[in-house]
Amino acid sequence: MKTSTPSSSIEDYVKVIYSFTEWQDKPITSTQLAQRLGVANSSVSEMVRKLKDQGLVLHKPYSAITLTQEGVRLALSMVRRHRLIETYLVQDLGYSWDEVHDEAEQLEHAVSDTFIERMAARLGNPSRDPHGDPIPSADGTVQVPRAHRLSELDEGHTGLITRISDENPELLRYLAAEEIDLDADVEVMGRKPFGGALVVRIGSAGRSRDFDLADEVASALWVHSEGVHPGCRMAVSR
Structure with a gap:
């Protein structure tokens, strides 16, 4: 049975488990969870047992880790906090998008639900x-756009950049310097020979530029295809 007030460690774990599967169907493994949290595998094993005892995850030895409905509920609450704080830091306090993740990690555990909801209202309930990641609503509903990694798209594919991974601050700074941002038009032109860079055209007609993107960069950009339904909704009772 879950505790009435989860620790910050528990909140971090369920948030990372959820975030890993938000843009893909593949569940997270203990090793991947350890890598993302920067902790030892033994620490993950101990915490996963605790999460299982509290009814937050499903896990069998040597298998992937999945959230229960209660685990998803808690994860969405923390994701909402984190992403609203990131948005506030950028829009109201002038932070750049490569600076906000670590700040939000600290603040999300410290503020009250009332603070979060007033912040959301001030921001216009974004x-x-x-970075383009969806912000769950207060009732636990989240809409994830249908999108694919730019690195996985074929020549001739067109769409809009709908999400940019925030895992690497240096990469975000590079994209900002190159003026590659959300909602930019993108067209895949092809790939350089012998497994070379992906050639893409980014920008609107008359103002577009061609880029040779390394796989690390192309894998951080997610493209929503034009003319495709924007996504599916997932509701979690709170």
Whole structure:
């Protein structure tokens, strides 16, 4: 049975488990969870047992980790906090998008639900954060756009950049310097020979530029295809 007030460690774990599967169907493993949290595998094993005892995850030895409905509820609450704080830091306090993740990690555990909801109202209840990740609503509903990694798209594919991974601050700074941002038009032109860079055209007609993107960069950009339904909704009772 879950505790009435989860620790910050528990909140971090369920948030990372949820975030890993938000843009893909593949569940997270203990090793991947350890890598993302920067902790030892033994620490993950101990915490996963605790999460299982509290009814937050499903896990069998040597298998992937999945959230229960209660685990998803808690994760969405923390994701909402994190992404609203990131949005506030960028829009109201002038932070750049490569600076906000670590700040939000600290603040999300410290503020009250009332603070979060007043912040959301002040921001106009945004639907996504500065990196394009969807912000769950207060009732636990989240809409994830249908999108694919740019690195996985074929020549001739067109769409809009709908999400930019925030895992690497240096990469975010590079994209900002190159003026590659959310909602930019993108067209895949092809790939350089012998497994070379992906050639893409980014920008609107008359103002577009061609880029040779390394796989690390192309894998951080997610593209929503034009003419495709924007996504599916997932509701979690709170």
